[in-house]
Amino acid sequence: MPNFPPFTLTPPPPAAAPPGEKLPLAAVALGLLALLVATADADASRARLSLGLALVLLSGGALAWAWLAFGRTEAGWHPHDLWRRASTSRGAVAWVTGIAFTGFYVVLYWFPWLLENLIRALDPFSQNLRHRAADQWFLYGTFYTLAVLVLGGRALWKYRFSRYHLARTASVMFFQLGISFLLPGLLLALQQPEYYFNYFWPLKYDYLFPGTVAQLLHGGGLGVFMVFWGVVMSFLATPVLTYFYGKRWYCAWVCGCGGLAETAGDAYRHLADKSRAAWRWEVRLVYPILGLIVLLTALLWVGASGAVPALGVVTGPLGQFYGFAIGSVFSGVVGVGFYPLLGSRVWCRFGCPMAAYLGLLQKHFSRFRISTNGGQCISCGNCSNVCEMGIDVKQYAQRGEPIVRAACVGCGLCATACPRGVLNLENGPHEGRLAASAFIHADSLRIL
Structure with missing residues (x-):
């Protein structure tokens, strides 16, 4: 009998990297190295030079990478493959970054003497x-x-x-x-x-x-x-x-x-x-x-x-x-x-x-709400994906219900990410702010 390979789902391809990103990322890496040098150098003058170099490299590298990632593409909403990058999908890079951030705060609050050289700089x-x-x-x-x-x-x-x-x-x-x-x-x-x-x-x-x-x-x-x-x-x-x-x-x-x-x-x-x-x-x-x-x-x-x-x-x-x-x-x-x-x-x-x-x-x-047009929602999930406050916006949009949540900070990214214009940030009258938008039920449609 022929030996067929087991059925498996093909893993998604890795996220596309902006062309030329190695140079700005190298600048960021050198900036972090210079920051460590400044932290360890007890000579205030040298630490000041190292700190200045670190800030220039970190800032320049980050801005250059941002231009490569967003500045050269057509203006508009793009998902940018965040779930396929190790740095933004709880991968190894994300864990290292989180440990570094957490460590900095622990040192800042309870062991500030370790930052004395940076402070003096x-x-x-x-x-x-x-x-x-x-x-x-x-x-x-x-x-x-x-x-x-x-x-x-x-x-x-x-x-x-x-x-x-x-x-x-x-x-x-x-x-x-x-x-x-x-x-x-x-x-x-x-x-x-x-x-x-x-x-x-x-x-x-x-x-x-x-x-x-x-x-x-x-x-x-x-x-x-x-x-x-x-x-x-x-x-x-x-x-x-x-x-x-x-x-x-x-x-x-x-x-x-x-x-x-x-x-x-x-x-x-x-x-x-x-x-x-x-x-x-x-x-x-x-x-x-x-x-x-x-x-x-x-x-x-x-x-x-x-x-x-x-x-x-x-x-x-x-x-x-x-x-x-x-x-x-x-x-x-x-x-x-x-x-x-x-x-x-x-x-x-x-x-x-x-x-x-x-x-x-x-x-x-409040008069504020996010209105939804349920008849236009295609359930793509972009709105829920970008909500930083953990609101499942799609569930409201599918039913045409307004979003009146205490957690919502009104950043507006859900409306920006929607490809159909379903969501709209409004400061309308307080009366009727909980009323749903008109929804066309399937039974009301007649297929010719």
Whole structure:
């Protein structure tokens, strides 16, 4: 009898690489090597040269690769074979990248002395901007801002066909560079409190703590304005803006966490878990975290009033727990370190109290929705694949149901990726926002 080979499915071909990508990738590799040299060199002058070379090579290599991948092709939406690349499909490269990111955050938070040479290399820059020596957080802010700017350039190449995404990317780049990095440094140079005007309670939870408020109020007129700004933005402007535009005005246009997710994390957005189990964990985690910070803030104010002096025994450990478990481990180590494995919005989806606060407003009191035209949906799944918040958009589109989800950050990629124009981001009237679009049932069709 003839010996037939066993039946097997042919594996998909490897993802096509942009022609000429070896040179920019070599530049990135050399940049990482130069960064390691700067980290190990105790001589500040040599470390400064190595760090400068590293940043030039890393930035130039990343931008050159982005141009090769997106700049030379026809403008428009392309899947870019993300599920066939080891770097974006939880392959070996993704695991190495995730371990490197996680390791950096662990060192930054708990072993900053290992970064001392890099920190000292940034002293001249810090002195010019802030009139003080660099520290671990200035190093982190520099790296963070550079990542948003460089990979924001990548996003501008990739989404150059969409005015919405160009404006959104430019917005997060502006807020990160101007409001989150340069402005706080200039405030320090002017002997004023360091303040981040694009972060509010409950995300920047300590801004409304009694101790922080008292410190700002003693800083003069600018400190009083900072307290006023924090209160107004948290309790007045945020609900009003969310009513008109949904949470996208902040999460997709202003927030630094969202800015990093939309730029550095863009290549990992498809990794968000779309399962119902993931949604249950989302609800179990993000709303209790919001409740915890509300409780902590209230307890601190009650304690500061002197009504219950014994509250200090509770608020101290509770504040330390929140700062360590949520502020450090969740938002940094897991939130960014796990980009290549769990997607770019792990923190925003499961841990961010600001996202939970905005999500409740968006779901129940906002005009924002994503409308769907079910009669046009071809079930390609592009919309679900690009949703970084783990929403199975296709299930809504197939039924013609509007998407009014607390998790949605309004990034608009689902509408961009749809080949049929089924999805549309709307700020319509609140009345009727849950109504489905007209759907043509199969029984209504007559085949001639």
